[in-house]
Amino acid sequence: MRSAERHLGEVELLELALGPGRPGSAHAEACPECRRRIEGLEAGHEHILDLEALGAGDAPAPAPPASLSALGRNLEHAEALVRAAEADDDSLAALLAESARGPGFPGIALHAAQLASRMTARRPRAALDFAGAIRGSLGTSKDAALLRFVLAELKVLESQAQLYAGKTEEARRLALEGLSELESSGAPLLLLSRARYYAGSALWGCARYEESLPLLAAARDGFAEDGQDAWIGRSEAAIGLVHFSQARFRQALHAFDAALERLDPDVDPGPVESVQQNRAGILMNLGRLAEARTAFGQALELALRAGLSAGATTIRVNLLNLGLEEGSWEEVRSRGEKLVAHCDREGLAVDAYYARLALAEACAALGSYGAVQALIAILREHAPPEIRDDSDATALLDGLDAGDTEVAHRIRRLRRYLCGQDRAEAARRA
Amino acid sequence: MEQDRSDLPSGSVRSAPAFGARSWDWDDLYARLGRNLISLGHRRYGLTREDAEEALQRAATAIVLSAPCVRSPEAYLTAVFLRECGAVRKKRQETQWREPALGEGFDPADDSCERIEVVCRFRKAFSLLSPFCRSVMRSCLLDGNPRAVAAAALQGSEKTGYKRYRKCLRVLANALG
CATH class of the missing domain: 1.10.10 (Arc Repressor Mutant, subunit A)
Structure with missing residues (x-):
């Protein structure tokens, strides 16, 4: 086929349809198929402008339906329940009993289940207890469809909490069940997209990346259909994590950048800090150390400003790793010692583990092999479950006992594996 | 790597406390935006005023179910309203297909469903x-x-x-x- 006979591509068609003062296209003039598609796309121009340009004239404002007018009150009740759960005092049982007596309780429970997702990261156990308490108070309702929604939303909530509690398989089961129930109940697209987002996150937690990605993409598209920018940003962040986990660093960077363009650090400091940190980690893996330092600095500044103390500690551990990449051994040793003490004091087992690894490598580079041996003994004895359950990490840890001369090399290998570089190199070789 | 998604401020809010940054008066939004949307449904997509009002009311139901998750209320109300308009037109078309066809040229082809779908697709693409x-x-x-x-x-x-x-x-x- 000669190029003049080839149909125009999507981008050319769109440009011809929407571009101002567009030049003529010889092919489009002669091709009825391309003309038809251009006309179809031109309609979009017209209709998008309609939404802004069309005035309402003198039409009276519509009266809000009663359910919408009652929304503010129901949300207040739901918020009070969640605050009581967060306060962890005895007020929840009394409040719940009082709310459950009213006919509007299923609606309040539905909102409370959605609001309580903010508890899952910090206090997953409390979120699970709250979901159980709501379920126990539901009883029967005339509105069976609403009741199904509530039960499905409670499963979505429990799934998030289980994910943060480290029970990934349980999180996956609950998320997929909740999603399936919402789908069969005809839930609004926003709730479906949100459930897909959490199900995708749970699948990521189970390392089922191939299943996770389509769900997260569907969630992002659903949020886009509803024009919910912040949720699109969160979906992009989760998509970035999946790419990161599969060592597709460039795609991960694109997704994280897309997330940062949409998330507001004043409204969503946690997700923004998390994305900034992961993005900095990728830059480090790609060897762009100066950019990584700047990015970690931004993440740390936000974490401190927003009071995200656990996040700030993780960033400091990552800064130790960056120091090792830069060969700043002395600095890593002095900062590492303080950080290990801080992590032990705060009970941050995973951060303490990684901080000790970095410290051990710095000590090895400085020739303090006695300190290295002592650190390895602690690493092997007190490896948190997240590390112990990882067969690759365990195999590497088992080989760490080979003697002073081999220690530095092996620790470096372990650290490189744990921060994803081995996977990156395997991907590059493939 | 971590997926931190709930470090959210919990300020004093009335209608949408999930994310704490803003409070929305849904009644006011419904009245203010609803007038334009009904007019759009009626004049642009050929819905009767009653059908357009019904579509708006169904959009309100979606808000009532998912309010804590809504982050851009104006965009949400518009998106759900447009989809409801599409559903109304589809239903209307299906009913018409079951009825005896009128003579050729008597009833002009109704492309309102397609128009609503086009606007929804474009809004999503821009999002x-x-x-x-x-x-x-x-x-x-x-x-x-x-x-x-x-x-x-x-x-x-x-x-x-x-x-x-x-x-x-x-x-x-x-x-x-």
Whole structure:
């Protein structure tokens, strides 16, 4: 086929349809198929402008339906329940009993289940207890469809909490069940997209990346259909994590950048800090150390400003790793010692583990092999479950006992594996 | 790696406390935006005023179910309303197909469903662009401003602006299928 006979591509068609003062296209003039598609796309121009340009004239404002007018009150009740759960005092049982007596309780429970997702990261156990308490108070309702929604939303909530509690398989089961129930109940697209987002996150937690990605993409598209920018940003962040986990660093960077363009650090400091940190980690893996330092600095500044103390500690551990990449051994040793003490004091087992690894490598580079041996003994004895359950990490840890001369090399290998570089190199070789 | 998604402030709010940053008066939004939306449904998509009002009320039901998750209320109400309009038109068309056909040329072809679908697809496609790119592409494609203006807005060279513009066009084209 000669190029003049080839149909125009999507981008050319769109440009011809929407571009101002567009030049003529010889092919489009002669091709009825391309003309038809251009006309179809031109309609979009017209209709998008309609939404802004069309005035309402003198039409009276519509009266809000009663359910919408009652929304503010129901949300207040739901918020009070969640605050009581967060306060962890005895007020929840009394409040719940009082709310459950009213006919509007299923609606309040539905909102409370959605609001309580903010508890899952910090206090997953409390979120699970709250979901159980709501379920126990539901009883029967005339509105069976609403009741199904509530039960499905409670499963979505429990799934998030289980994910943060480290029970990934349980999180996956609950998320997929909740999603399936919402789908069969005809839930609004926003709730479906949100459930897909959490199900995708749970699948990521189970390392089922191939299943996770389509769900997260569907969630992002659903949020886009509803024009919910912040949720699109969160979906992009989760998509970035999946790419990161599969060592597709460039795609991960694109997704994280897309997330940062949409998330507001004043409204969503946690997700923004998390994305900034992961993005900095990728830059480090790609060897762009100066950019990584700047990015970690931004993440740390936000974490401190927003009071995200656990996040700030993780960033400091990552800064130790960056120091090792830069060969700043002395600095890593002095900062590492303080950080290990801080992590032990705060009970941050995973951060303490990684901080000790970095410290051990710095000590090895400085020739303090006695300190290295002592650190390895602690690493092997007190490896948190997240590390112990990882067969690759365990195999590497088992080989760490080979003697002073081999220690530095092996620790470096372990650290490189744990921060994803081995996977990156395997991907590059493939 | 961590997925932190709930470190959210919990300020005093009335209607949408999930994310704490803003409070929305849903009644006011419904009345203010609803008037324009009903007019759009009626005048542009050929719905009767009653059908358009019904579509708006169904959109309110979706809000009642998912209010704590809504982050952009105006966009949400518009999106759900448009989908409900599409559903009303589809139902109407299905009913008409079951009825005896009128003589040729008597009843003009009704393309309102297609029009609603087009506007929904375009809104979704633009949402997939970042807010900054969206405003640049709107400026170029919908308001007819030259690409040089977009490049200036990007604070980059004309070449960078052009590359970004082509990338955004690809995103839009992919989303529009």
